[in-house]
Structures are given as C-alpha cells and as structure tokens.
Amino acid sequence: MAPIHATFNAVTKIKDESRSNREWSLHFQTISDGAGCVGWVQAPSSPAEAVKEQKEAAEFYANRVISTYKEKDKKHVDWARSYIALIEELRKYVLEYHKMGLIWNPK
Secondary structure (H helix, E strand, O other), rough: OOHHHHHHHHHHHHHHHHHOOOOOHHHHHHHHHHOOOHHHHHHHOOOOHHHHHHHOOOOOOHHHHHHOOOOHHHHHHHHHHHHHHHHHHHHHHHHHOOOOOOOOOOO
C-alpha cells in the first residue's frame, strides 16, 4: 500500500502548491478529493460506499469547475463531468464484483 500512499501525498502536494493558480486550483482540488477512491482496496467492508464518499467529496469542487466554466470553456465542464463519471463507474464495478471488499486468492 505504500505506493498508493506515496501517490496520495504527491497529489496533495500538487494541490497545495496550486492554490494560487486561479485557473487550475479547482481542478486540482477535484482530483485530490477524488483520488482517494482507489483506496477502496483497503476498505474492510462496503468498499463501494468508500468510493461513493470520495465521489461526493470530488463533486463539490467539480460542481464549482462546472459553474465557473459553463459559459467560458466547455472543455473544463466536460472534464469535470468525465472525472465524476469515472469515479461512479468504479463504484459500480466495486459494487458488482467486490461487494464485501477485495478478496485475495490464498494460493
């Protein structure tokens, strides 16, 4: 799990360093809040719920991206919606195939 934690730390560092960049700070916050969805592999139970919580956290800033850029640049709106849709598809996958968590083959 160390590589996943290192990646989270890197994402957080980029987000923190980009706070002054008005054009991209909402995007980095969206990514940072949603990145935790890959942590579902560590969820002891109900991993789909863990993904859902991360999606909801990311939606807050994704909605701000959408409202900020809906009249300015559709690419940003499409990106925000796609990012949230990606997390939602992960939630559906986890719900279908790993309802009670990740199970390792003991062999």
